[in-house]
Structure formats: structure tokens, C-alpha cells
Amino acid sequence: DGGITQSPKYLFRKEGQNVTLSCEQNLNHDAMYWYRQDPGQGLRLIYYSQIVNDFQKGDIAEGYSVSREKKESFPLTVTSAQKNPTAFYLCASSTPFAGAYNEQFFGPGTRLTVL
Amino acid sequence: DAKTTQPPSMDCAEGRAANLPCNHSTISGNEYVYWYRQIHSQGPQYIIHGLKNNETNEMASLIITEDRKSSTLILPHATLRDTAVYYCIVRAVFGNEKLTFGTGTRLTIIP
Numbered sequence: 001d002g003g004i005t006q007s008p009k010y011l012f013r014k015e016g017q018n019v020t021l022s023c024e025q026n027l028n029h030d031a032m033y034w035y036r037q038d039p040g041q042g043l044r045l046i047y048y049s050q051i052v053n054d055f056q057k058g059d060i061a062e063g064y065s066v067s068r069e070k071k072e073s074f075p076l077t078v079t080s081a082q083k084n085p086t087a088f089y090l091c092a093s094s095t096p097f098a099g100a101y102n103e104q105f106f107g108p109g110t111r112l113t114v115l
Numbered sequence: 116d117a118k119t120t121q122p123p124s125m126d127c128a129e130g131r132a133a134n135l136p137c138n139h140s141t142i143s144g145n146e147y148v149y150w151y152r153q154i155h156s157q158g159p160q161y162i163i164h165g166l167k168n169n170e171t172n173e174m175a176s177l178i179i180t181e182d183r184k185s186s187t188l189i190l191p192h193a194t195l196r197d198t199a200v201y202y203c204i205v206r207a208v209f210g211n212e213k214l215t216f217g218t219g220t221r222l223t224i225i226p
């Protein structure tokens with residue numbers, strides 16, 4: 001089955017610890033994205049990558065870091081510098097430069113709780 | 116990307132058509148209208164998109180006004196599984212790849 005996997009579904013960490021969220025896709029998509037969602041809110045873009053070894057900051061990149069060493073993988077690290085890390089994190093992928101038809105496919109999300 | 120305005124919530128009876136409105140009065144000529152939906156605690160799912168003509172697929176229909184300042188997503192025969200938050204997004208096709216999500220419309224299908 002083609003798709004996007006995020007693991008784990010629920011993650012608990014102590015305050016001050018860095019934590020890395022996994023995102024893997026086997027859709028052969030070039031572009032990948034990380035979004036954050038807080039209760040009752042829409043999604044906000046953290047980072048995105050349109051090609052391997054390249055990524056750009058989104059609207060709320062402070063306190064987060066990413067890497068894109070492989071086309072299939074786009075891990076997100078939530079650092080201790082992120083003031084309010086507790087949230088629902090969503091990963092997505094798409095085929096860029098495909099005009100209007102480059103819909104984004106989303107993973108199931110990881111719900112991070114910092115205690 | 117242009118800003119969109121949607122009602123925060125709507126109810127619809129099961130089996131009836133659900134009509135979800137969206138205002139995008141500052142849309143520019145190269146911007147498409149996209150609709151996504153998010154079922155509770157899942158990732159958003161693409162529904163449909165359009166530029167100026169009405170569009171239909173297996174999930175829904177999209178009606179865009181002639182001046183392109185508003186649109187309506189139509190779910191022709193709503194089921195309980197259509198209960199979700201529906202996001203209307205306007206974005207340019209080229210250059211900026213990100214989707215800007217507002218707070219959407221929470222649609223509740225009533226049995």
C-alpha cells in the first residue's frame with residue numbers, strides 16, 4: 001500500500017527533552033511538509049522540503065529542526081527551545097510542479113504531549 | 116495566498132445535500148480554490164479543487180461564482196461519515212507550495 005506513515009501515534013516527553021517525530025512516504029513524492037495543529041485550530045506550516053537535501057522554514061519554524069537525507073524520509077525534531085510543544089503534528093507529501101493537481105497527502109499524525 | 120472566510124459550524128440531516136460556503140473576495144487570477152476535510156484526530160484529506168468552472172468528482176461538487184469571490188462545496192447525499200471539519204483554501208499554483216489552513220467549518224451530519 002502506498003502512503004505516509006508517522007510514528008508513534010502518541011508520544012510523551014518530559015519538558016526540556018528533544019524529541020524526533022518520524023515521517024516516511026513510499027509515494028515517490030519529491031515534496032514533504034510538517035504541520036502543527038492546536039485544539040480547535042487549523043494547520044500551521046513548520047517546515048517543508050521540495051527536494052532531497054533542501055528544506056525551507058514555514059510560518060512557525062522556531063524551536064524545530066528537520067533533515068531530508070532521503071526522498072522517503074523527513075524527520076522533525078522538536079527541541080527544548082520550542083515553548084509550547086504539546087500539539088498534533090501532521091506530515092504531508094506531494095508532487096510539486098504538477099500544476100493545480102499537486103494535492104497533498106497527509107499522514108495519520110503524531111500527538112505529542114510534553115509533561 | 117488569499118484569505119478565506121467560512122462559517123464555524125453547520126448541521127445537515129443524513130441523506131440530504133450539505134452545502135458549505137466559502138468567501139474568498141481577494142482571490143487573484145492565478146489562485147485555485149481547494150477543499151480538504153479532516154475527520155477527528157486524522158490527517159486532512161483532499162476533496163476537490165477548481166479555478167473558475169464548476170467541478171464534480173466522486174466525493175463532491177464545487178460551485179464557484181462567476182466573479183470567483185465565493186464558492187460552495189456540495190456533498191450530494193451526506194452520510195454520518197461526512198462529519199468532519201471542512202477547509203476551504205485558496206492558493207496559487209506555482210511558486211508557493213504551502214497550504215494555508217483557516218479554522219474551517221465543522222459539519223455535523225444528524226441521523
